[in-house]
Amino acid sequence: xxxxxxxxxxxxxxxxxxxxxxxxxxxxxxxxxxxxxxxxxxxxxxxxxxxxxxxxxxxxxxxxxxxxxxxxxxxxxxxxxxxxxxxxxxxxxxxxxxxxxxxxxxxxxxxxxxxxxxxxxxxxxxxxxxxxxxxxxxxxxxxxxxxxxxxxxxxxxxxxxxxxxxxxxxxxxxxxxxxxxxxxxxxxxxxxxxxxxxxxxxxxxxxxxxxxxxxxxxxxxxxxxxxxxxxxxxxxxxxxxxxxxxxxxxxxxxxxxxxxxxxxxxxxxxxxxxxxxxxxxxxxxxxxxxxxxxxxxxxxxxxxxxxxxxxxxxxxxxxxxxxxxxxxxxxxxxxxxxxxxxxxxxxxxxxxxxxxxxxxxxxxxxxxxxxxxxxxxxxxxxxxxxxxxxxxxxxxxxxxxxxxxxxxxxxxxxxxxxxxxxxxxxxxxxxxxxxxxxxxxxxxxxxxxxxxxxxxxxxxxxxxxxxxxxxxxxxxxxxxxxxxxxxxxxxxxxxxxxxxxxx
Amino acid sequence: xxxxxxxxxxxxxxxxxxxxxxxxxxxxxxxxxxxxxxxxxxxxxxxxxxxxxx
Numbered sequence: 001x002x003x004x005x006x007x008x009x010x011x012x013x014x015x016x017x018x019x020x021x022x023x024x025x026x027x028x029x030x031x032x033x034x035x036x037x038x039x040x041x042x043x044x045x046x047x048x049x050x051x052x053x054x055x056x057x058x059x060x061x062x063x064x065x066x067x068x069x070x071x072x073x074x075x076x077x078x079x080x081x082x083x084x085x086x087x088x089x090x091x092x093x094x095x096x097x098x099x100x101x102x103x104x105x106x107x108x109x110x111x112x113x114x115x116x117x118x119x120x121x122x123x124x125x126x127x128x129x130x131x132x133x134x135x136x137x138x139x140x141x142x143x144x145x146x147x148x149x150x151x152x153x154x155x156x157x158x159x160x161x162x163x164x165x166x167x168x169x170x171x172x173x174x175x176x177x178x179x180x181x182x183x184x185x186x187x188x189x190x191x192x193x194x195x196x197x198x199x200x201x202x203x204x205x206x207x208x209x210x211x212x213x214x215x216x217x218x219x220x221x222x223x224x225x226x227x228x229x230x231x232x233x234x235x236x237x238x239x240x241x242x243x244x245x246x247x248x249x250x251x252x253x254x255x256x257x258x259x260x261x262x263x264x265x266x267x268x269x270x271x272x273x274x275x276x277x278x279x280x281x282x283x284x285x286x287x288x289x290x291x292x293x294x295x296x297x298x299x300x301x302x303x304x305x306x307x308x309x310x311x312x313x314x315x316x317x318x319x320x321x322x323x324x325x326x327x328x329x330x331x332x333x334x335x336x337x338x339x340x341x342x343x344x345x346x347x348x349x350x351x352x353x354x355x356x357x358x359x360x361x362x363x364x365x366x367x368x369x370x371x372x373x374x375x376x377x378x379x380x381x382x383x384x385x386x387x388x389x390x391x392x393x394x395x396x397x398x399x400x401x402x403x404x405x406x407x408x409x410x411x412x413x414x415x416x417x418x419x420x421x422x423x424x425x426x427x428x429x430x431x432x433x434x435x436x437x438x439x440x441x442x443x444x445x446x447x448x449x450x451x452x453x454x455x456x457x458x459x460x461x462x463x464x465x466x467x468x469x470x471x472x473x474x475x476x477x478x479x480x481x482x483x484x485x486x487x488x489x490x491x492x493x494x495x496x497x498x499x500x501x502x503x
Numbered sequence: 504x505x506x507x508x509x510x511x512x513x514x515x516x517x518x519x520x521x522x523x524x525x526x527x528x529x530x531x532x533x534x535x536x537x538x539x540x541x542x543x544x545x546x547x548x549x550x551x552x553x554x555x556x557x
Contacts, residue, residue, distance in 0.1 A: 161524070161525075161528070164524065175514070175522055176518070176521070176522050177522075177524070182521075185524045185527070186527075186531075189524070189527055189528045189531040189532070190531065192528065192531075192532060193531060193532045193535060193536065196532070197540070200540075217547065219547045219550075220544060220547050223539075223540065223543045223544065223547065224540065224544075227535075227539065227540055231535075260517070260518065260521075263521050264517075264521070267520075267521055267527065270527050270530070270531040271530060271531060271534050272534070272535075274531075274535035274539065275535055275538060275539050277535075277539055278539060281543075286546070286547055286550065287543055287546055287547075288546055291542055291543055291546060294538065295538060295539055299538065
């Protein structure tokens, strides 16, 4: 391999091959673009659910809610995860991207699939929500779009393993993958299972929409769909935790106190976290109690144990690293002297805090059968997954973007002052949004519902007046989060275009 | 960046297991597929149909 094919990143000292760099760049660009679309949809949806504003009409609300789910929950996250798995399997290991043409095919499939889904939704031919539960039927092109996107992502995850095999052969690592790459190996394993479930349900749904299949069992659809729908969030959890470890290493030189324990926690994710898909079926009368208990109460808590391990291991690695740098006075000097002005570090710290206390704890509570029967399909569930996917994963990915811009795009950040406050602004907004949703849900406010005043309904129902405060808290939080999101998009794209070149 | 395992002694079995990402891939696919998907589909298929359903 000729030397001119790679460069040494001046920020991290990592070896960056040109072919990997270009693929990572375009996946990050696609991720930011889809986040912008998903964020716009989020604003419109939140301003409709806020009873004081109630912005959109009925049809537009459900249409934009479908688009919000697809763009914010699938497209932004998976495009960024493609960038992460390519980064972890090439740049971190100091090797080139093998089969780069396949990598571009993966990207093209995801781009075409994602665009097709959005166009069909906006044309009003797929008002089926993110879940698209049978017997709700969308245009065949909607299902085709999802299949193309999922196949593209599946190819990307497979390319991770291909790159790792070649990296080991080329001496990129000897025996064990570096911990960040190992975390993304776990994410890729979960990704393979998840996207196989996606194919298992969306290919029949596609054939059903073309009338080649006469009937899809709604119970079977729900079961297999959540093997995709929830497991895709488990890819996010693994990728997010890997980002926590990598950011800790890059920014403060953090190393896990016990690396084997951290690896064991990732193995627990691989083996057991996907069983959490059962959460969505706990009030489903079709499945037996044994199926529900084994999947949620027994196996899933082994994955919760893994999260607890990470929750202690990463702050401990940061503390040890900062103490080694000389911040040893008292119990908390290291905490006070942590680089809070570094947006990557701040984002990870906020992500750990909010994921743990908003998304993680509520997920464990709502995932028990006894509590699920009370909270299922209330706004509390929406608050829970905004605590995981937005407050956890999205903030962590935003932080890692601030590291990728100098390392991969070779550009300095623009608006550094704004970049410093961006994670805090976004985190405060999302925390308010999530707490507002969960509190309103505790009073029985339903999720997804267009009009909780039930105007024009043949019966009347009035919620506790306290929900007005919580729904307003959700609305104000959404506005703050969107402001933080806009700032992130402007800083991200602005830095890629106008940022000073990093030598 | 991170440690990559530098000890020269015998490799513990658990470490060998964790280093084998293809074994982890196989287990990560098989365990949830059996416990969640196959078991769930088997239960759904064994629910008796209502007589009115053709």
